[in-house]
Amino acid sequence: MTPSILWLARTLPLPLNAGDRIYSAHLAGAVARQGSRVVFLGLANPDDPSGSLDELERRVQWKLVPGAPNPKLLGLASRLPMVGARFCTRSYRDAITRELREADYDAVVLDQYGMSWAIRHVRNIARRPPILIHVSHDFETRVTDQIARNFAGDPVRRFLLRQNARKTAVAETDLASASRLLVTLTDEDRASFAAINPSLGHVVLPPGHAGRRAPPRAIDTTVPRRAIIVGSFSWIAKQINLERLLSAADGIFPQASIELHVVGMVPEPLLSRLRQRFPWVAFKGYVDDLGEELRNARLALVPEEIGGGFKLKILDYIFARVPVAAVASALGGIPARLKDQFLIEDDVAKLLRTVADTIDDVGCLNRMQTGAFDIADGLFDWDLNGQRLLDGLTQALRERSRKGISNALTGLTEPAPSI
Template identity: 35%
Template sequence: MTYLWLTRWAPYPPMLGGDIDYTRELLHSLADCEPVRALAFASPDLVPPQRPEISWSFVSRNAPPRLLSLFSTLPNVAFRHDCAPYLDAAVKASAGVEAILVDFIGMFWIVEPLIRRLGPGHPPILVIDHNNEHNVRRQMVQAERSPLMKAALALDTWKAGRLERRANQAADGLVANTEADRLSFAAIVDTPGVVVMPGYKGQRSPPRVVDDSVPRRVCVMGGHQAHHKRMVLERVLEALARHKVQSVCQVDIVGPGDKEALSRKYPDFNFVGYVEDAGAYLQTVRIALIPDEIGGGFKHRALTHAFHRTPMLAVHKALAGMGFTAGVHFVGVETVDDMAKAIPALIDDFDTLNAVQAAAYEHCDKAYDWADRGRTLHAFIQQLRAQRP
């Protein structure tokens, strides 16, 4: 058997982010079950490592100006990747494969054209939903302050919802990375779905005690390039500054993103940028914040914090569908304002901090094996194949 994986880019450095990690590790895990042909856009900076079970092909393209997406029926994220030569290459690569997997909403434009081109009897086509994008964009519209940007986001939200719904309905199967997302799709389409949560392959820290020897430091970790992630970051920085949290502890902003404007606006916060050794850095942190009031899906950084035994203070909805329990595996709050209010008392509450970090590690220890994820997806594909006429 051979599977075909259709994605935007080869998911390797210098590409960063939770979506890139999920694509790469799920692809590798699936390829451990059956060989995979992978198709992506060409980039001189992205060179996949040699793996005999994955064969890569690439398509060249010239990306259109983003503003032209306003005149397209596709949302911006898919408009940038809509490419006739890619569709041609996907049709050619589909010959003889047992199933086709379309990775991320940015590639969902290809689902219906590919079905038409392949005709009746095409291999099962699955879409890999990294998120419920329509829901995320609706949250962005509600949170946006600029009337002009709100209007543009509202239009893109409608387009994303339309594309997401049509692709998930046309597909033979869908993959969600949380149970919450699977249920949200089940409410709008009747396509069979499976939950394939991310696994973890990073370092694990030995048992740790948070005490006075650990600096009085909290951190917000993650990439902040995406629009909704910048919105989340700005909302939490506003709340932390409003409650003068920087007067009781150091506040670090960790991860790639444009930090110049924010560092000028919030000079009392420490904008660290990308950290090469996350494990070593997190040993110097008392509390990791997960403030995502906007967004859904799986929070990959929560696994990083759990496996490095860093206590988490999180907005409840940010960790929905991940299996964590507030008050046991993390300290939960309803809003970023509540988060800022909670920090002064929590920063020295070592009993609570140590209890949640130990429980989070124990919860994740046996539950996030990437090998299991590939086997789960492989079994789901074979189930779909067996159910076909």
């Protein structure tokens, strides 16, 4: 019998314009396509209410938790990290209670570290204890510590970031200790959780690719001498990485007459500040035709020195047939033979100088983009990920059953206690 799964995430995974939402939506959908009953709970996205359930897998039961997240100020007094304190709402707790009282689930997924608060709630409510699965998009203990150490702004905010990093470490320790199965995107993140709980079952699932695959293209001198970076820059780590990139590029790209397009939402007041500092950069915001932007670039940049995990946009670049230039620290989960098709340097400044040296070598650029596409094609499969997750869950259920039988038999053979 295929397991039934209650999937708990901060929000429903809409809109599909950020890596974590894309991953959650497609992994849950892939599990449902394998025949499992999947009920997915989440609030509406408070930062971007766009997107439609019609974009998501119909075999998943998507259930919107009513209400808004808690105010951000509430997180200051909470033992939870900021994201956990925001989404641990009374309405969400009530929704979990209703689901667990109405049905028995074989497993409960805790999607992202911000759901650590649900551990105790699930344990207290469930009539039959489910297997807890933690889906980790990154090892956030490391990432939040990097953010706190690299933030150079307001001292009060820096203090709060340090506090949040400590709370995040506690949350991930709780998740690693309580869960029976861990899902990570990279083996590096798996190893970090194993250091907390060596007995934690695991499955490493790099993302699949469900987007468009561009037809063959040839980069020639008619393609603008342009680099591109695509993303959603609402998260502070991405903002730090973006500003570092632009600061480094400011001394290299204008002198080499290389254009740079930043595609995706950059929030205010950061956007105005960056436009004033770097008037030569084209901030495109949301674009209706991302494919057109990618076709008119010679290289795509992956400059993230802060924040680990698998960068889903790398797959978008590869399957759009755009050569990739990346810092080594941003390539977690990428197979070595695929990395061989990239420009890679240890830091952003070196990477940008290599880009400037390579951007006119169209022969090299075409070998990079065709080689990467050919290697990646067939490697990143969502349905295979869904089956592998179910295989890991089935094994965890069997192990629990064997332990239960063993404990029962031990109890039968033990002498009766004296009275």
